[in-house]
Amino acid sequence: MTAAHNVLSVERLKKYFPIRRGLLRRIVGHVKAVDDVSFTIARGETLSLVGESGCGKTTTSRCILRAMQPTEGVIRFRTDADRDVDVASLARSELRPLRRQMQMIFQDPYSSLNPRMTISDIIGEPLLVNRIGDLATRRQRIAELLDVVQLPRAYMNRFPHAFSGGQRQRIGIARALALNPALIVADEPVSALDVSVQAQIINLMLELQDRLGLSYLFVAHDLSVVKHVSHRVAVMYVGRIVEIAPTATLFAAPKHPYTEALLSAVPVPDPRQRAKRIVLEGEVADPSNTPAGCAFHPRCRYAVERCKVEVPVLAPTAEGALVACHRASELGLAGVGAVS
Amino acid sequence: MVEPILSVRDLVTYFRPEEGVVRAVDGASFDLHAGRTLGIVGESGCGKSVTARSILRIVERPGRVEGGEILLRRADGRVVDLAKLDDKSQEMRNIRGGAIGYIFQEPMSSLSAFHTVGNQIIEAIRLHRKLTAKEARERAIELLQLVGIPQPQQRVDSYSFELSGGLRQRVMIALALAAEPGILIADEPTTALDVTTQAQILELIRRLQAERHLAVILITHDMGVIAEMADSVAVMYLGKIVESGPVDAIFHAPRHPYTQALLRSIPSVLAAPRSRLATIAGSIPHPYARPPGCPYYPRCHSFMAGVCDKSTPPVNRIDAAHEVRCFLYGAATETAA
Numbered sequence: 001m002t003a004a005h006n007v008l009s010v011e012r013l014k015k016y017f018p019i020r021r022g023l024l025r026r027i028v029g030h031v032k033a034v035d036d037v038s039f040t041i042a043r044g045e046t047l048s049l050v051g052e053s054g055c056g057k058t059t060t061s062r063c064i065l066r067a068m069q070p071t072e073g074v075i076r077f078r079t080d081a082d083r084d085v086d087v088a089s090l091a092r093s094e095l096r097p098l099r100r101q102m103q104m105i106f107q108d109p110y111s112s113l114n115p116r117m118t119i120s121d122i123i124g125e126p127l128l129v130n131r132i133g134d135l136a137t138r139r140q141r142i143a144e145l146l147d148v149v150q151l152p153r154a155y156m157n158r159f160p161h162a163f164s165g166g167q168r169q170r171i172g173i174a175r176a177l178a179l180n181p182a183l184i185v186a187d188e189p190v191s192a193l194d195v196s197v198q199a200q201i202i203n204l205m206l207e208l209q210d211r212l213g214l215s216y217l218f219v220a221h222d223l224s225v226v227k228h229v230s231h232r233v234a235v236m237y238v239g240r241i242v243e244i245a246p247t248a249t250l251f252a253a254p255k256h257p258y259t260e261a262l263l264s265a266v267p268v269p270d271p272r273q274r275a276k277r278i279v280l281e282g283e284v285a286d287p288s289n290t291p292a293g294c295a296f297h298p299r300c301r302y303a304v305e306r307c308k309v310e311v312p313v314l315a316p317t318a319e320g321a322l323v324a325c326h327r328a329s330e331l332g333l334a335g336v337g338a339v340s
Numbered sequence: 341m342v343e344p345i346l347s348v349r350d351l352v353t354y355f356r357p358e359e360g361v362v363r364a365v366d367g368a369s370f371d372l373h374a375g376r377t378l379g380i381v382g383e384s385g386c387g388k389s390v391t392a393r394s395i396l397r398i399v400e401r402p403g404r405v406e407g408g409e410i411l412l413r414r415a416d417g418r419v420v421d422l423a424k425l426d427d428k429s430q431e432m433r434n435i436r437g438g439a440i441g442y443i444f445q446e447p448m449s450s451l452s453a454f455h456t457v458g459n460q461i462i463e464a465i466r467l468h469r470k471l472t473a474k475e476a477r478e479r480a481i482e483l484l485q486l487v488g489i490p491q492p493q494q495r496v497d498s499y500s501f502e503l504s505g506g507l508r509q510r511v512m513i514a515l516a517l518a519a520e521p522g523i524l525i526a527d528e529p530t531t532a533l534d535v536t537t538q539a540q541i542l543e544l545i546r547r548l549q550a551e552r553h554l555a556v557i558l559i560t561h562d563m564g565v566i567a568e569m570a571d572s573v574a575v576m577y578l579g580k581i582v583e584s585g586p587v588d589a590i591f592h593a594p595r596h597p598y599t600q601a602l603l604r605s606i607p608s609v610l611a612a613p614r615s616r617l618a619t620i621a622g623s624i625p626h627p628y629a630r631p632p633g634c635p636y637y638p639r640c641h642s643f644m645a646g647v648c649d650k651s652t653p654p655v656n657r658i659d660a661a662h663e664v665r666c667f668l669y670g671a672a673t674e675t676a677a
Contacts, residue, residue, distance in 0.1 A: 046614075052534035053505075164623040194383040194624065195561065199605040199617035206616060221534065224564070224607035228615060247613035265539035266609050267564030271587045274568060279543050280536045283504050337610035 006078060007183050007215045008041040013073035015059050019288060031288040033059040035239035044209065046216040048226045051236035052284055057219045061185045064217065065102055066095055080182060100130060103176035107188040109168030113160040119171055120156040126178040145174040149204065166197035187219040202228050223266050227251060235259045238285045238295040241314060245321030252335040255323040257300045260333040302327055344371035345413050345522055345555045352407035353394045362627040364390040364403060366579035374522065377549065377556040379570030381563060385624055386576040388559045392525050396436050397427040412439065438468045441516030445528035450512060451500035457511045458496030461518055468519035483514040488544055506537035513544065527559045542569060563606050567591055575599050578635035585662030595664040597640045642668055
């Protein structure tokens with residue numbers, strides 16, 4: 001995959017939050033929410049960012065949308081005019097045309113739709129704000145968008161309260177698609193939904209991607225969902241990517257001990273596979289006071305002296321993955337759902 | 341088979357707000373045995389949490405247990421029907437937290453922010469057992485140790501907000517076990533937790549169950565957690581148990597069309613990457629717009645017009661332990677097959 005196909009290329013992204021104390025509000029330290037994160041997303045590709053609460057996956061996605069100002073780093077976005085712009089350094093006034101091309105789907109379909117607006121107003125708002133078309137063409141576009149997310153056009157004049165969680169999430173997706181974006185950032189888009197509805201939304205997202213050539217940055221904690229949507233997966237731990245690999249490789253042959261433990265902890269919906277779990281000891285490290293060396297070493301069952309002093313960097317493996325572990329090449333870690 | 345420690349028969353809990361009736365639990369029956377885990381699984385609004393709250397008699401108004409029996413076998417061999425007890429009676433108070441311990445999803449809102457975790461556990465211990473303050477404190481430290489809290493001598497004096505989500509849920513479990521109950525009800529105990537913390541908590545519940553021969557009711561929407569933990573499973577849909585049986589039968593020989601569809605629609609780490617999921621058509625009906633007959637018929641792929649939408653399907657027995665509430669398995673169908 002050459003750089004020319006990348007919709008997004010994030011280089012050495014950092015987001016530090018200052019910790020202030022005392023009368024003078026002096027900065028006494030930093031919460032390193034995102035610490036030196038790099039990845040790319042190709043056109044038509046889904047990259048998932050996974051990890052546990054506080055790992056920095058949501059902060060990363062916020063920085064990409066410039067809902068947060070990154071501390072450091074480059075966020076290269078390829079516009080529809082085939083021009084590369086650095087989202088991280090753009091002035092606010094230059095952001096608006098760019099935001100048409102990057103949209104977001106939110107986790108909670110109950111709080112992300114304005115209850116006082118009709119479905120047609122919600123989906124049409126991005127068109128109105130960007131002064132696209134007249135009333136008639138906008139209505140036509142709204143009708144098409146409802147078709148795309150498989151909702152009846154008759155719902156146009158109803159209010160969000162009349163809809164179920166799954167239907168609301170479809171409305172949110174229609175709104176995100178209104179401006180024909182190239183990249184959609186979806187932050188836990190199905191985790192608030194019931195299982196039977198979750199499947200519908202996952203399938204819809206897959207279909208839309210195939211039809212419209214969308215790229216997704218999919219932020220999630222549920223590895224089962226991630227397996228159903230991703231081409232590649234990046235695993236984050238305390239602000240850093242510890243492993244990034246094609247989906248099948250990551251699940252079947254993880255190279256980082258944290259990935260192995262995460263996979264092992266996922267309950268498998270089959271009582272005949274009550275495997276012996278790797279239960280991690282202790283808690284996720286504090287991002288304002290990360291352990292020296294590899295941040296995962298205090299919980300790692302493979303840690304050696306070197307892990308306590310030297311920070312591992314992401315390095316390529318034979319399988320086409322990148323992994324930040326000193327012992328990656330010598331450990332034979334267990335995955336799930338081996339390629340059969 | 342040994343006598344069940346808890347036997348729920350035709351439990352009916354309705355909510356009657358001014359706008360109508362919500363049949364939150366509509367005729368649920370199941371047995372719970374010492375040392376075993378019963379998993380109750382279902383999607384939102386299926387009545388799984390209200391079932392738990394009915395057993396504990398903490399259903400909020402305008403909800404009320406309106407029928408059925410909740411037969412609890414006490415330590416002295418007496419059988420008490422909790423459905424007949426006044427929810428504020430002394431006996432119900434003794435049972436709640438005494439004979440039946442419980443943990444809920446949100447450890448943050450279930451613990452007081454104004455009292456140390458130790459004082460909360462001590463209070464629970466002394467409510468149910470005659471111990472001096474000093475003895476109760478020692479017991480509290482033992483309990484914190486039991487649930488795997490590091491440095492229990494120090495942690496006993498910390499406040500809940502000083503603890504992480506995983507430690508808080510451990511404190512909740514210590515609190516639930518304070519009076520050495522025979523039954524533990526865990527309502528979505530790991531839903532708010534990260535997956536590695538979830539693995540720790542499930543492991544802990546399993547260990548405690550084995551050590552203390554606890555009967556556990558585990559309520560969750562997560563089929564993975566059920567597969568991992570349960571001995572037997574009850575699948576609920578809109579207030580009814582549509583299918584119940586041993587965990588292996590539920591996962592490998594499910595009979596009810598809802599159970600079958602639910603199992604097909606769950607994402608799995610074992611699936612092929614980017615594979616489409618089977619879906620269930622439509623969505624869960626609004627509680628006021630509950631379909632007549634079998635509540636699942638509008639979404640069911642085996643719907644029989646004139647049957648499923650007319651009357652409520654009876655409980656049909658597949659074998660001694662496996663029951664399904666569906667017309668497909670009626671006596672007539674069996675002879676035909």
